[in-house]
Amino acid sequence: MADKLKFALALALLAAGVVGFYLLSEQPLVLRVLSVLVGFGAGVAVASFSEQGQRFIGFARESITEVKKVVWPxxxxxxxxxxLVFAFVVVMAIFLWLTDKTLEWVLYDLVLGWK
Structure with missing residues (x-):
């Protein structure tokens, strides 16, 4: 139950940041964006203390470890x-165009007799 309350509070803080963005419409854009960032940061901070937040942090750490193992090309x-991808796309485009024109010729000229 406590985790649900923490998550609800995190969503409320995020929503407060967004609402602050619109309520500060007369203020400079920097303050409006800062309102959203503060709300987002506070929401993330509160959510990180919940069980789901702790699992997400663990998942993020494991993901970073796995990314370090990747051999990038x-x-x-x-x-x-x-x-190769561009060449394949061109070849497929030509093939599909030829197939379309062949079927058009067979259907309209040979079968239906339209010219």
Missing amino acids: SRKETMQTTG
Whole structure:
């Protein structure tokens, strides 16, 4: 029950930040954005003390650890893969265009006799 209250309070703080953005419509944009950021920060801080927040923090830490294990492709590999994708798209576009024109010719000229 306490976790639900913490989560509800976090949502209320976030909503208060957004409401503050609109209530401060006469103020400079910096203050309005700061209102949203403070509401978001306070909501995240409160939510982090709930069970779901603790699980999310653990998940985020594990995700960062896994990202560090990834072997990212080099620039050359990325450019080669991108080139292959573009070439495949062009080949498929030509194939689909030829298929469309062939079916159009068969249906309209041969079967229906429309010219």
